[in-house]
Amino acid sequence: MEEPRPGAEREPRGLSWREGAIIAEGVAQIGCLTVVVILGALALGLWLDKTLGTRPWLTLGLVLGSIPVSLALVVYVALKTARRIQSPPEKTLEEDEV
Amino acid sequence: MRKVGTVLVILLAIGLCLFSCVLSPVTSKGATGAIKAIKDTMGSVVQPHIQMPAEFLHIGPVRIPNSLLGTLIADLILIVGAVAGTRYIRAGRPEAWVPRGVQNVVEWIFEGVSGLLRDVLGERAERMAPLLITFFIFILVANWIELFPGFESIGIIEEVPEGAHGLKVVPLGPIQMLTSEEGHYTLVPFLRAANTDLNVPLALALVSVFMTQVYAVQEQGWGYFNRFINIRALKHGGAMGIMDFVVGLLEGMSEVTKIISFAFRLFGNIFAGMVLLAVISSLVPFLAPVIFYLLEVFVGFIQAFVFMMLTAAFIAVATADHGAH
Numbered sequence A: 001m002e003e004p005r006p007g008a009e010r011e012p013r014g015l016s017w018r019e020g021a022i023i024a025e026g027v028a029q030i031g032c033l034t035v036v037v038i039l040g041a042l043a044l045g046l047w048l049d050k051t052l053g054t055r056p057w058l059t060l061g062l063v064l065g066s067i068p069v070s071l072a073l074v075v076y077v078a079l080k081t082a083r084r085i086q087s088p089p090e091k092t093l094e095e096d097e098v
Numbered sequence B: 001m002r003k004v005g006t007v008l009v010i011l012l013a014i015g016l017c018l019f020s021c022v023l024s025p026v027t028s029k030g031a032t033g034a035i036k037a038i039k040d041t042m043g044s045v046v047q048p049h050i051q052m053p054a055e056f057l058h059i060g061p062v063r064i065p066n067s068l069l070g071t072l073i074a075d076l077i078l079i080v081g082a083v084a085g086t087r088y089i090r091a092g093r094p095e096a097w098v099p100r101g102v103q104n105v106v107e108w109i110f111e112g113v114s115g116l117l118r119d120v121l122g123e124r125a126e127r128m129a130p131l132l133i134t135f136f137i138f139i140l141v142a143n144w145i146e147l148f149p150g151f152e153s154i155g156i157i158e159e160v161p162e163g164a165h166g167l168k169v170v171p172l173g174p175i176q177m178l179t180s181e182e183g184h185y186t187l188v189p190f191l192r193a194a195n196t197d198l199n200v201p202l203a204l205a206l207v208s209v210f211m212t213q214v215y216a217v218q219e220q221g222w223g224y225f226n227r228f229i230n231i232r233a234l235k236h237g238g239a240m241g242i243m244d245f246v247v248g249l250l251e252g253m254s255e256v257t258k259i260i261s262f263a264f265r266l267f268g269n270i271f272a273g274m275v276l277l278a279v280i281s282s283l284v285p286f287l288a289p290v291i292f293y294l295l296e297v298f299v300g301f302i303q304a305f306v307f308m309m310l311t312a313a314f315i316a317v318a319t320a321d322h323g324a325h
Helices: A016-051 A057-086 A092-095 B001-022 B034-043 B066-085 B085-091 B101-147 B199-220 B222-227 B233-237 B238-283 B288-319
Strands: B056-060 B064-066 B155-159 B166-170 B175-182 B186-188
Touching: A016 A057, A016 B238, A057 B238, A057 B288, A092 B166, B034 B056, B056 B066, B056 B288, B064 B066, B066 B085, B066 B101, B066 B199, B085 B166, B101 B199, B101 B288, B155 B199, B166 B186, B199 B222, B199 B238, B222 B238, B233 B238, B238 B288
Parallel strands: none
Antiparallel strands: B056 B064, B155 B186, B166 B175
């Protein structure tokens, strides 16, 4: 059987069951992060402004501050997901016994 | 050339500020011009009107939800883009070999997304890519058109039912505007972004989960459903078999919860964006909303990408050999 030349393009095999599940988990987290962080900041800001009578500054400050925080979290989760895919799968109990 | 670019950016920024102030439903008291409207609006503090279900427009005897009009505009943009992008290819003209303009943009999007899907789905990607790329570009366009001036800010002023919260109306030349004072009127916008109406994300989620099952059956045959109703495990497995059977049932239920998570994630993000823009516009109508418009550009892209990637990942999981894990 002829060996493929080094560097020759191969059709990707696609994700395995485990990799697909990890990707789904990571992407689902990324999809919710931004809205949770920003809406949390908005609700907290509105409440603080109402309590302290500082409208609109705390709301504006917190929501503006939440933007880089949510972006950083998105990058963190994406990198964590990529690391989990690249790491070898954990051994099961049965495999350990063997 | 650089000077022209700088002038255009400045004009765009000024235009966005003016639009966010003048066309916002949260406007001023008795303003007669744009500048006066800006001055008055900066001083006004008013709760924006936020409604979760889509508003209905009455055209004769027909009631049309404004989100449907938003969806149709997104569809129209996609159809025009597809026709313009493939014009030379369909005509078999030599210009098609060196893509320019709209064709270049269309090919760039398709090649980028197809490459990504090939990594996720392997050789199956070619068959599944049309559905997944359609999800991506439809959701992207539907999310981004929300940011155009006129969406959710221009419409028909209607009287609110007795006891409901309403605002006062003032004439502004040939049109009327809502003010920050209590009154009896509300705005029914002509256009609303498709994904701020739960029906659209729910429909997309149903298509996504249904097609995942279709692709899985095509790959693995009807035996795919043994994953959910595992009779074989019950027959041969004893206590572990019962556990496998229950796990299968739980996996079947997770397919249903996927519909809920898909629909509410997309709806929640885009609706929250709409609320955020309305609240920030009411708090600080000048300049501040521009930053949040940029954030919504990012969120709109991320949500389109997340929907497509999740569907691709679920298809990869459903079509992979489950027994190997």
